[in-house]
Amino acid sequence: MKPLDPRLLRRAQAARRYVVLTAGLGVAAAVAVVVQAFAIGHALGPAVTAGSAETALALADVAPWLAVLVAALVVRAGVAWAQERYAQRAAARVVAELREQVVAHAVALGPRGAADDGSARDGAIGGAAAATLATRGLDDLQPYLVRYLPQLLLTAILTPTLVLVVAGLDWVSAVICVVTLPLVPLFMWLVGVMTAGTSERRLRTISRLGAQVLDLLAGLPTLRAFGREIGPGARVRALGDSARRATMGTLRVAFLSGMVLELLTTLSVAIVAVGVGLRLVEGMIALVPAIIVLVLAPEVYLPLRRVGAEFHASTDGLAAADRAFAVLERPLPDAGTVPVPALAGGALVLDGVSVRAGDRGVLAPAGLDARIVLGSGRPGGGRVVALRGPSGSGKSTTALVLLGLLRPDAGRVLVEPADVRAGGGAVDLADVAPADWWRQVTWVPQRPSLAPGPLRDVVTDGRAVPDDALTMAGHTTGLDAVVAGLPDGWDTPVGLGGTGLSVGQRQRVALTAALLGGDAPPPLVLLDEPTAHLDARGEQVVLDTVRAWRDAGRTVVVVAHRASLLALADQVVDVEAREVAAP
Structure with missing residues (x-):
């Protein structure tokens, strides 16, 4: 030293x-x-x-x-x-x-x-x-x-x-x-x-x-x-x-x-x-x-x-x-430079995706093959895709792979545009510029991390959002009932990480922020077990929000355990783990 x-x-x-x-x-x-x-x-x-x-x-x-x-x-x-x-x-x-x-x-x-x-x-x-x-x-x-x-x-x-x-x-x-x-x-x-x-x-x-x-x-x-x-x-x-x-x-x-x-x-x-x-x-x-x-x-x-x-x-x-x-000093992975193809009407293709789970000698997911059809982007043309599997099978890891935060040990993820049959080729997600890809995705984890500040700024990310749009989004997610009980309403300060709010209230804030999505909402939404820590009322809020996204033409990929989310899905992808064979 x-x-x-x-x-x-x-x-x-x-x-x-x-x-x-x-x-x-x-x-x-x-x-x-x-x-x-x-x-x-x-x-x-x-x-x-x-x-x-x-x-x-x-x-x-x-x-x-x-x-x-x-x-x-x-x-x-x-x-x-x-x-x-x-x-x-x-x-x-x-x-x-x-x-x-x-x-x-x-x-x-x-x-x-x-x-x-x-x-x-x-x-x-x-x-x-x-x-x-x-x-x-x-x-x-x-x-x-x-x-x-x-x-x-x-x-x-x-x-x-x-x-x-x-x-x-x-x-x-x-x-x-x-x-x-x-x-x-x-x-x-x-x-x-x-x-x-x-x-x-x-x-x-x-x-x-x-x-x-x-x-x-x-x-x-x-x-x-x-x-x-x-x-x-x-x-x-x-x-x-x-x-x-x-x-x-x-x-x-x-x-x-x-x-x-x-x-x-x-x-x-x-x-x-x-x-x-x-x-x-x-x-x-x-x-x-x-x-x-x-x-x-x-x-x-x-x-x-x-x-x-x-x-x-x-x-x-x-x-x-x-x-x-x-x-x-660890080298960064090679950043992609290929532009993101249009997602509306396209598909995400998981081709033999396998990820080694720590030092446990387990692949989770193991050899995952799936073709996730994306929504059209037009009202009423959205889709809900559920990732299903037992605990430890690699559902959350699959979500990280789709986010581009984790590269699989084997296999690849292809972004297939709508005009692939008309000459537009599929693009490997590893070749796409991460910043460009993340602008196409909304990510809501199990425990959202919220920035400190007034609740209105936390939800809108500082953007100028009309009050009627804010009220409508809050009504969909049930956040309006939370706001009504706060001392200063939308101007109530929120601490770092959502301090001052319960787990369910933080989930509503994150869903409302994702539902607003700015002037051009990202067409793809990823949810990691959004109902894991919620009661029946909170679960219904999540279901209503997912329906609102689908009605708006967006694609929702959700890690799901509960039957209510699986029943809402237009497509269910089964994820499984497998032990690595000893050399």
């Missing part, structure tokens, strides 16, 4: 500016420390000499040096204030830049590529790992930027400068410093190797804990329905204990190594002080240079001591940054 990873400077512009600023402040701090030591030496030396000779010392003799000392102290205080002030700002900007890049790259990689270790194949695990990395993980980078990096740069500037100044005053003390200084980074390296391993283990444990908790929360209503909500709690507690043990192991190593570094630097300063004292008694060094050397000796080791103390607070952040760079 590098003390200063060059990738951080390449990826974060704020980090480059921060390093330059910190280097400049380090130079100012070095000058201030040297000036302060000389001022103390020249002010204290005459005072000691006058006291031993029993002669009076005039204030005017030391007043200039006292003024210089005050100025040096003011400069050092200003440097410390500026470092603390701008460090916090720079750290927040660097973390924000990396977080934005990780999230954007993870989205571009898709559910599989977002997996933290590159081997996970399940979209939920990959998304949880990416979420943990982008939040808790990168937040740990702040101590590194605020504490460790400034001390590292200060050590690179201040320590050599002070050693050279000491060499000009007393070469013996300089030799002692040169011999003992390398011991500090040596012990830091030895301790860092141990701490880095514990930090890596801690981050992996927290990532697993985050994935387990997210999966548990997502499936908690289903688990409660079957009376199995207690069982996963033991697993979460076990992971929590693992995270606690890993954290305590890191802290234990940090405390022990900090004690070793403090002892080493204290003994080194003591050796310099004893040597200066003995030579001062023997008359081999003048009083003023001796005082200056004694003042500078602790300052020589101080940056290294602080680097050692802050290094352990930064290891978690460095481990997270290394994971972030590993995600950012």
Whole structure:
């Protein structure tokens, strides 16, 4: 693990500016420390000499040096204030830049590529790992930027400068410093190797804990329905204990190594002080240079001591940054460039689509062949297609494949235009530009993610929608009854992720937003088990919304378990899983 990873400077512009600023402040701090030591030496030396000779010392003799000392102290205080002030700002900007890049790259990689270790194949695990990395993980980078990096740069500037100044005053003390200084980074390296391993283990444990908790929360209503909500709690507690043990192991190593570094630097300063004292008694060094050397000796080791103390607070952040760079350096899949053919009256053809489900040795779906006929786009010409199959058969994975977020391990998805028999060829979905394809699709997952803001803006996505259209859509989805019970109606603020609304209300908001769809609503709608967590009234809302889409000429592909949705479908596609044959 590098003390200063060059990738951080390449990826974060704020980090480059921060390093330059910190280097400049380090130079100012070095000058201030040297000036302060000389001022103390020249002010204290005459005072000691006058006291031993029993002669009076005039204030005017030391007043200039006292003024210089005050100025040096003011400069050092200003440097410390500026470092603390701008460090916090720079750290927040660097973390924000990396977080934005990780999230954007993870989205571009898709559910599989977002997996933290590159081997996970399940979209939920990959998304949880990416979420943990982008939040808790990168937040740990702040101590590194605020504490460790400034001390590292200060050590690179201040320590050599002070050693050279000491060499000009007393070469013996300089030799002692040169011999003992390398011991500090040596012990830091030895301790860092141990701490880095514990930090890596801690981050992996927290990532697993985050994935387990997210999966548990997502499936908690289903688990409660079957009376199995207690069982996963033991697993979460076990992971929590693992995270606690890993954290305590890191802290234990940090405390022990900090004690070793403090002892080493204290003994080194003591050796310099004893040597200066003995030579001062023997008359081999003048009083003023001796005082200056004694003042500078602790300052020589101080940056290294602080680097050692802050290094352990930064290891978690460095481990997270290394994971972030590993995600950012993964190559993106080849982006298609073929334009999207007209979907109205066409078809989506799944030709032997198979997706490996994680490390379970299962294909879900397995060899899926289906031809999904799309609606005409005219009122009354829509279609409803249901994906049917037992739990774990790959229905949601099939929806991800149709979205273009997941590429199958085998087979392909063809977009067949309406005029395919008249010379228009089918297009492989993998060759279509993702952004162009996503503009043709509306996606409503089981648990919609809602942006914060007034309810009207959440539903309309900030567009100017007439009140009658908004009212009609709300009436279709049942959102009008929810709005009537809110304190400020359509202007009621909604928190991030739909905070303040129940699961059913969030579903109504998402359906209403999808029903409006803008000036040119996407012709294809994908729903992932929209009735999974709803009661009979909520289920009826979903059925009415699906009918409204079909009546408008749109095609609705829905992952369905309940008979009501299957009865509404114009076409049912059976999805099944199959174990992979052992090699």
